[in-house]
Amino acid sequence: MAMTQAVQPVIRPATQPTTPARHVTVRGRASFWLFGAAACVALLVLLPLAFTLRQALGFGAANAAELVFRPIVGELALNTLMIVAAATVTSAIVGAAAAWFVERTHLPGRKIWAVLAAAPLAVPPFITSYAWVSFSESLQDFNGALLVVTTAYYPLIYLPVAAALRGMDPALEETARSLGLGPWTRFFRVVLPQLKPALLGGMLLVALGTLSEFGAFALLRFRTFTTEIYAEYRLSFDGSGASMLASILMLLCLVCLALEFRVRGLSRYDRMDRGARRAPARYHLGWGKWPVLASFAGLTLVTLGMPLGMIVYWLLQHGDAAITPVEVSLPLVLDATLSSVGLGLAGAALTTVLALPLGLLLARHPGRIATLLERIVYLAQGLPGIVIALAIVSLAIQALRPLYQSAALLVVAYAILFLPLALVSVRAALLQVEPRLEDAARSLGLNRWQTLWRVVLPLAGPGLGCAAALVFISVMTELTATLLLAPIGTQTLAMQVWADTAALAFAAAAPYAAILVGFSLISTWLLMSLFGKTAVLGATS
Amino acid sequence: MANLSVQGLGKQFGAHSVLRGVDLTVASGSLAAILGRSGSGKTTLLRLLCGFERADTGTIQVNGHVISGPGLHVPAEDRRIGYVPQEGALFPYLSVADNIVFGLPRAQRRARHRVQELLELVGLPASYADRPPQALSGGEQQRVALARALAPAPALILLDEPFSALDAALRVETRQAVAAALATAGATALLVTHDQAEALSMGEQVAVLWDGQLIQVANPETLYRTPVSPELASFVGDAVLLPGMADQGYVTCALGRLPIAKAAMSGGGAGAVSVLLRPEQMRLAAGFEHAEVKGRVLDVDFYGHDACVRLALVGAADPLSASVIVTARVPGHTTPRPGDEVAIVVEGEAVTYPASGR
Amino acid sequence: MVSRFSRVAGIAALLAASFVGAAHAATLTLYSAQHPQTVTLLTKDFEKQSGIAVRVHTGEGPQLAAQLVAEGQSSPADVYLTSNSPELMLLEGKGMLSKVQPATFGEIPAHYSSPTGVWVGVMARENVLAYNTKMIKPEQMPASLLDLGKPAWKGKIAIAPSDGDFLPLVSAVLALKGEAATLEWLKGLRTNAQIFDDNEGVVAAVNRGAVATGIINNYYWARLHTEMGDKGTHSALYHFGNADVGALLNVSGAAVLKSSKNAEVANKFLAYLVSPRAQQLMANSKVTYEYPLHAGVAPDPILKPFNQINPPQLDMQKLGDDSQAVALLRKAGLL
Structure with a gap:
């Protein structure tokens, strides 16, 4: 999950059959309304998707072909696929290696490294990008882009792989030893095959994140589909070029998402649940621990030290070193902070409320329809922010004039973007409320709404709060949709970082970046200590 | 197949001594069981034998070759000791056949060397070869794990609580299948278990590990009939323990004067002793008005084929019998009711131990 | 947990309230394709001078022009300030711009503004x-x-x-x-x-x-x-x-939209943009680095003097x- 995109792609629906079979009573009209509300939410997610496709189809085959088969599309496709492939591979190597050393060796300080290795998720990629660009302009090429996306996304591999390593049955490796396999063959024939689902799933999430990434690439001036969609938007507003590119990108993303669903399905099948077991054996590193420690220190320096350090550095620079004609005054910073916080709260509230009916449906009336609606909502994960934002701009100007340029529209965009994130927590929270408690309340004379108010909400409250808080952080650090949909006069922290960095005014961007990262890191940390790591990082294990 | 010989084996974890001076010999082609409670060190012993852990003292020899000793530790992968872990631990991403050939060289893996033969050996149909392990029951998984361990023809097979996760019916069936397969393969095997029934029924020899030491190594009958301590007696089966006075091959206790088993004579020549009887040695009979020992039935645990009856001894003048409660195991078809008064007759011999300060 | 949750909710409500309070009524809406730093500089000064608040919507020139066309009559924009004349020519061609008050053209050389008087050149x-x-x-x-x-x-x-x-x-x-x-x-x-x-x-x-x-x-x-x-x-x-x-030579100009409901204020802002005060502000800003079009204001010395550059002969209309x-x-x- 940036915590925007950073925290987002980790979301995975909890493995389906964890719930014991509940007595499913169809409660007449209530379930009808529930189905209706959940279906409306799913439709909301489908709206930008359908609209983008409709726009694209509206051009006619000849026009569309001309737009799709122009040379630049090939160039962008190559650029995009190369960075996606490279980022996926490097993230896999860095993430899996870090996970292995943390989980399977006696690495000194491994508890701290475990936290530090996951922490980059709380730093929005465009902030990392800002840090590197302001450090050296020469990073504005493929290597710089690779560095930044790897930095931002390798935790998406580290987390599931570490969880898989932790959950691995040591008996398998011991059996392999007793069958004569040495350390290397054991790794390749026993450890790696077991990591495959986690590794593949994580790699697809990295691919998805990289495909959708906009801010980081734009600041690095590395051209991909997302940056070109934005370029087209800048030249022609909601023109045809942008929506054609958006359609292609959307299809690429949906393919990734579909593959990820498939891998996750396989992994469920591959696991044999065998109750409590010993923790896997750890290897002694001996003298090897020094280079490994140095690597971890280097990794932390690059992924966290660099962004935080550069922000601090630019905070301390004033006047000459940067173009800061407009003093970064306290009111301006406060204004942007309040805008970000306000949008974050509104987005969190709406998203959580929208996730409720579907969450209830999944918890109370599981079945084919509920699963279908759930899948539709998870499609939003495959929709890059820029595609959703573009669709909503066009939709508003063509059909929803009263909402055009309103904060409400932006909040709806956030809701679409982050519904999957909220749904995971909301569903888990509601599953904790056992139906027999509701039955007991009803038998004591409470009506349906009183039951909801006095039984369900108090029990599910903390989980719903967690969902809202996750969305809040994600909205705070969201850049793309905010950039396209912010109401006139609204400047958020992310938008300020963006504008100042684009103009090379790095010192001017620093206070905004500092507040943004501070918010993200602190609230992620708070959430983890309140709700536990798994609640925040999604059901990666 | 080969014999296993262990001398003076010891292992410490930190300050805690887990194994001390373990001596054990398993004859070639035989099946021995290590019986111990959890925490007795039996898993550590197995891991030392496999080579997953390094022994602190002592030597391990297989067929006369030292594989672990002072300054020597042959790694697990070079020991040729097959290992059947708890719950099988099949590789979940490989088919049954691929699991079985896992430890073979590449060419034999490709050729699925001896898969059919091994499946047959462990009593599974040949059609199981292509199934994923998830499609197998717990007992079937266990058998595949055995086939996998047998495939590279190891010098020795170690089985770690292989049946503990199975339900009762499956356990007996799987136990028999595994025992048969091991016998057919002529394998030397060591079974580690906390289940005394399993140890007694499977092991040609049972070694009891108690607090890190082997306290008795014997065949199953000897172990059950003449355990070396009252605690062990209670561990390997239900025990009736009574105070008594020994004298010239007989012991006098609340249940009368009973012969002392020859094998246990050393347990206490004369004087105050503890007397061990097994509940199934008690015969209960109604209607013997003048029986020497009588008891009133307190309660009955009925199991079907048999029942456990708790009795309070009554009537005898002997002060020894005052407030003594004994348990008898009786066949299911002649179960007394609570409150009945019955005669108690003891069959067979008693085992005695020096009276402890109990 | 529950009480902790409700406390968090309380704080959230408080923050939401302060956010709502922070939004103030704006009176002039500016669509700007100029650099945000430059625009902030100008609008803050204008606000201080005139007491008129300015809401700014920033974007790329062609994007804003297309957006204005798409929005049509219902556009919230009062003034369009862009960095290249063709975007203004596009809106001029569509008849979307209203006449600029003649006095506003005062000090700006005529060939840097709209041929029909609907937009004024500001910088180049x-x-x-x-x-x-x-x-x-x-x-x-x-x-x-x-x-x-x-x-x-x-x-x-x-x-x-x-x-x-x-x-x-x-x-x-x-x-x-x-x-x-x-x-x-x-x-x-x-x-x-x-x-x-x-x-x-x-x-x-x-x-x-x-x-x-x-x-x-x-x-x-x-x-x-x-x-x-x-x-x-x-x-x-x-x-x-x-x-x-x-x-x-690219001319950066500004215009008042016909659809504007604040024409008077909008014209005031246009006049401000070409005033010596604003032009001097830009020239000294060390951020804008464009040539002020006001004849009496000298550009930043790092630039080649305006009279020494040698642009092609091409009027606004011909550039299109x-x-x-x-x-x-x-x-x-x-x-």
Whole structure:
């Protein structure tokens, strides 16, 4: 999950059959309304998707072909696929290696490294990008882009792989030893095959994140589909070029998402649940621990030290070193902070409320329809922010004039973007409320709404709060949709970082970046200590 | 197949001594069981034998070759000791056949060397070869794990609580299948278990590990009939323990004067002793008005084929019998009711131990 | 847990309330394609001077023009301030701009404003070739912009075809040399050039030595110079001579929308933009680096004096509204 995109792609629906079979009573009209509300939410997610496709189809085959088969599309496709492939591979190597050393060796300080290795998720990629660009302009090429996306996304591999390593049955490796396999063959024939689902799933999430990434690439001036969609938007507003590119990108993303669903399905099948077991054996590193420690220190320096350090550095620079004609005054910073916080709260509230009916449906009336609606909502994960934002701009100007340029529209965009994130927590929270408690309340004379108010909400409250808080952080650090949909006069922290960095005014961007990262890191940390790591990082294990 | 010989084996974890001076010999082609409670060190012993852990003292020899000793530790992968872990631990991403050939060289893996033969050996149909392990029951998984361990023809097979996760019916069936397969393969095997029934029924020899030491190594009958301590007696089966006075091959206790088993004579020549009887040695009979020992039935645990009856001894003048409660195991078809008064007759011999300060 | 949750909810409500309170009523809505720093500078000063609050919607020139067209009558915009004249010409052609008060044109030379009096020129900047001083010498510079499409320049040039500033250049070449020559030039550029998203990217690439030369508007180099200092600047500017199309002068102008419900205030803002005070503010800002069009205000000394530049003879009307530029760029494979 940036915590925007950073925290987002980790979301995975909890493995389906964890719930014991509940007595499913169809409660007449209530379930009808529930189905209706959940279906409306799913439709909301489908709206930008359908609209983008409709726009694209509206051009006619000849026009569309001309737009799709122009040379630049090939160039962008190559650029995009190369960075996606490279980022996926490097993230896999860095993430899996870090996970292995943390989980399977006696690495000194491994508890701290475990936290530090996951922490980059709380730093929005465009902030990392800002840090590197302001450090050296020469990073504005493929290597710089690779560095930044790897930095931002390798935790998406580290987390599931570490969880898989932790959950691995040591008996398998011991059996392999007793069958004569040495350390290397054991790794390749026993450890790696077991990591495959986690590794593949994580790699697809990295691919998805990289495909959708906009801010980081734009600041690095590395051209991909997302940056070109934005370029087209800048030249022609909601023109045809942008929506054609958006359609292609959307299809690429949906393919990734579909593959990820498939891998996750396989992994469920591959696991044999065998109750409590010993923790896997750890290897002694001996003298090897020094280079490994140095690597971890280097990794932390690059992924966290660099962004935080550069922000601090630019905070301390004033006047000459940067173009800061407009003093970064306290009111301006406060204004942007309040805008970000306000949008974050509104987005969190709406998203959580929208996730409720579907969450209830999944918890109370599981079945084919509920699963279908759930899948539709998870499609939003495959929709890059820029595609959703573009669709909503066009939709508003063509059909929803009263909402055009309103904060409400932006909040709806956030809701679409982050519904999957909220749904995971909301569903888990509601599953904790056992139906027999509701039955007991009803038998004591409470009506349906009183039951909801006095039984369900108090029990599910903390989980719903967690969902809202996750969305809040994600909205705070969201850049793309905010950039396209912010109401006139609204400047958020992310938008300020963006504008100042684009103009090379790095010192001017620093206070905004500092507040943004501070918010993200602190609230992620708070959430983890309140709700536990798994609640925040999604059901990666 | 080969014999296993262990001398003076010891292992410490930190300050805690887990194994001390373990001596054990398993004859070639035989099946021995290590019986111990959890925490007795039996898993550590197995891991030392496999080579997953390094022994602190002592030597391990297989067929006369030292594989672990002072300054020597042959790694697990070079020991040729097959290992059947708890719950099988099949590789979940490989088919049954691929699991079985896992430890073979590449060419034999490709050729699925001896898969059919091994499946047959462990009593599974040949059609199981292509199934994923998830499609197998717990007992079937266990058998595949055995086939996998047998495939590279190891010098020795170690089985770690292989049946503990199975339900009762499956356990007996799987136990028999595994025992048969091991016998057919002529394998030397060591079974580690906390289940005394399993140890007694499977092991040609049972070694009891108690607090890190082997306290008795014997065949199953000897172990059950003449355990070396009252605690062990209670561990390997239900025990009736009574105070008594020994004298010239007989012991006098609340249940009368009973012969002392020859094998246990050393347990206490004369004087105050503890007397061990097994509940199934008690015969209960109604209607013997003048029986020497009588008891009133307190309660009955009925199991079907048999029942456990708790009795309070009554009537005898002997002060020894005052407030003594004994348990008898009786066949299911002649179960007394609570409150009945019955005669108690003891069959067979008693085992005695020096009276402890109990 | 529950009480903790409700406490969090309370704080959230408090924050939401303060957010709502922070939004204040705006009276002038400005669609601006100028750099945010410049615009903030101007609007803050204007607000201080006039007491009129300004809401700014920032975007790229062509995007805002297209957006205004799409919004039509219901557009919230009062004033459109953009960086290149063709975007204003587009709106002028569609009859969307209202007449500028004659007094506003006062000190601005007539040929920098709308031929029909519906927009006023505010600032101008010159198209130039930035070059890395370590990689190439001034005497190796091309005589004409069109030379850059020739094989000799393969790999030595950077452009930003999707930057709003590149479109007028294409329009200018089209106006002066015809479609065939323009397309040939663009195709040559496609072969020769490294592509960047915007002028900032081009000038930074040239400065760090990733490419020898780059087509930019002059002020991007000045901004880079301010950011990097003398030490960090490894580049210089080459100005095309002989009235070559490469020395095109881009005029940044402003207009009042016909749909504006605040025409009076909007006109006040236009008058402010060309006032000596605002023009001086921009000239001294060390961030704008454009030529103030007010005759009495001197530009920043880092710029080549305004009277020494030698732009092509091309009036606003002839330069047109960029309507064909995007199509040509697509045809050439640059978009």
